[in-house]
Amino acid sequence: MTLTVGVDVGGTKVLAGVVTPEGEVLATVRRPTPSQDVNDTARVIAEVVRELDEDYAIEAVGVGAAGWIDASRSVVLHAPNLAWRREPLRDRIQERVDLPVVVENDANAAAWAEYRFGAGRDQHHLLLITVGTGIGGGAVVNGEVYRGEFGMAAEFGHVRVVPDGHPCGCGASGCFEQYASGKALVRFAKERARDDRTGARTLLEMAGGDVDAIDGPMVTRAAQAGDTVSLASFSELGDWLGWGMADLVSAWDPRCIILGGGVAEAGDLLSIPARETYAKVTALRGRTEAAEVRMAALGNKAGLVGAADLARIR
Ligand SMILES: [Zn+2]
Known part of the structure; x- marks a missing residue:
């Protein structure tokens, strides 16, 4: 049995796991991301790989990173939420762990995992939108990850949806990510809570009465408890996502579109x-048939499972 390690490097945590060819996760390790120092990040990735390699016979490593990866799957060109700028991540890790390494965009890796083992298992054309702190996008076309000419296809989060809109970590403004992500949800909730403290009563209780202390998990918990402002913030987010999905379907015509993150x-x-x-x-656009919307099946392990599987078929 060929075992590979997948490492999902996000803005806040590094999650690594040993994965079988059937997509089963045998063990995981988790560390905080030292996001301000690129060498530290490579060191932490190498550490978690070595830790897993002690107990399992690992043959290759796939790293899913929240950034734009070049077409050779070795260099992180730009990471809006991490410190990487033209970072030769594959080589930096490979020299520390003595195993073959591939680097993949984290959402591409998650899309691949959903295609192979999750919500898109029966389909050959699918899109994945990951709604987390930001928005990630991945596309599987004809049963392959579609990376585009420069390795940056399916960056749905950075399509401009509002001219001169909210500034984005990518350098532009008005990006989809600023309206349909976890960050946007918190902004919507804060704006609404300032105007309607009664409707936000439950949410504000959780935040100790301080609008600025509101965070994403609070908005979710308050919405589940029926808080009007939190529910309205989810509706606003859902509306942006619905429009975004309809636009993506117009451009890509997949069989299904998966919501994860x-x-x-x-x-x-x-x-x-x-x-x-x-x-x-x-x-409205006259489509009699359009992609089915599905919820992701692999949860927060999708990125590492996909990266591990892509390392196997490198
Ligand atoms: Zn952007």
């Missing part, structure tokens, strides 16, 4: 308004 784990709170808007817009 930490915020999507809020389930119906997000999927109901997103599906409603999506159905309305696709119907």
Whole structure:
């Protein structure tokens, strides 16, 4: 049995796991991401790989990173939420662990995992939108990860949706990520809570009465408890996502579009308004058949499972 390690490097945590050819995760290790220092990040990735390599016979390593990766799958060109700028990540890790390494965009890796083992197992054309702190995008076309000419295809989060809109970590402004991500959810909730403290009563209780202390998990918990402002913030987020999905379907025509990421784990709170808007817009555009919207099946392990599997077929 060929075992590989997948490492998911996000803005806050590094999650690594040993993965079988069937997509089963045998063991995981988790560390905080030292996001301000690129050498530290490579060191932490190498450490978690070596730790897993002690107990399992590892043959290759796949790293899923929240950034734009070059077409040779070795250099992180730019990471809006991490310190990497033209970072030769593959070589830096390879010299520390003495195993073959591939680097993949984290959402591409997650899309691959959902295609191979998750919500898109029966489909050959699918898109994945990960709704987390930011927005990630991945595309599987004809049963392969579609990376584009320069390795940056499917960066759905950085399509401009509002001219002169909210500034984005990528350097531009008005990006989809600023309206349909966890960050956007918190902004919507703060704006609404300032105007409507009564409707935000439950949410503000959780935040100790301080609007600025509101965070994403609080908005989810308050919405589950029926807090009006939190529910309205989810509706607003879902509406943006529904429009975004309809636009992506117009451009890509996949068989299914999968919603994943930490915020999507809020389930119906997000999927109901997103599906409603999506159905309305696709119907308006005269589409009699359009991609089915599905929720991701592999949760927060999708990135590491996909990266590990892509390392196997490198
Ligand atoms: Zn952007």
